[in-house]
């Protein structure tokens with residue numbers, strides 16, 4: 485299923501003092517939550533004094549489906565794309581509500597701005613862009629995602645090579661697990677929070693580098709990308725304890741999301757392959773073998789690294805779903 489558009493976001497520092505407006509937005513949100521059974525319009529919250537461009541969006545967000553836990557300090561100012569004026573020549577977007585223009589690099593194949601979300605420091609632009617035409621592929625990269633070891637093991641059929649991507653992933657997870665465990669003092673809750681945040685940033689960064697690498701490799705090799713559909717991974721049958729920790733931290737959805745949007749931008753098709761069998765089937769001979777530690781033993785008589793065999797299996801399996 486090849487979709488025509490992709491949503492991407494870009495953030496820029498706005499340099500505006502929005503403290504007062506953010507406070508008003510929080511009050512509008514509280515009002516919406518408090519009157520959730522009523523049909524509210526911006527007139528109902530006119531007394532708060534927030535620009536109606538913003539209060540309209542805030543009422544929509546909080547009126548329809550109020551969040552389970554409302555955190556007023558996280559309230560943002562949202563403005564619909566139809567209420568701002570993009571100027572592609574000067575690389576800027578005029579925001580009438582603030583009577584100011586912000587500089588922003590428009591993405592390639594820009595169609596329109598869906599919305600702009602302001603927090604204390606940043607303006608987050610949500611762009612709709614057209615996807616590139618689907619490339620004709622010569623083969624499929626088989627991407628085996630790992631819980632232990634490198635983030636991804638990639639088989640490149642056009643080169644007959646196996647690449648390991650994001651090799652520092654396991655090290656990173658281990659390192660933070662150790663540091664965080666050492667902060668046992670209950671009074672150091674803030675410190676632990678900081679460590680969680682830092683770990684998240686490091687992993688996100690690594691994910692971005694890895695997914696960009698895989699997509700540009702696919703593009704260069706004129707290959708599509710095949711991934712296992714690991715939606716069940718978090719429910720994996722009773723993994724042992726250290727493994728369970730990895731499973732919970734495994735950012736599979738983010739990885740897949742990034743692969744899909746970057747691939748679509750580049751015209752690279754992505755297929756999801758039914759999981760299972762990749763550790764018991766020989767990718768070359770298509771017969772059932774067995775694994776011994778990190779080695780796959782094929783009954784025909786050859787041996788191969790289990791991750792490499794899995795990546796090759798995925799590369800050769802027709803996907804059940806294509807993005």
Ligand SMILES: [Zn+2]
Nearest residue numbers: 766768769782
């Ligand atoms: Zn074999």
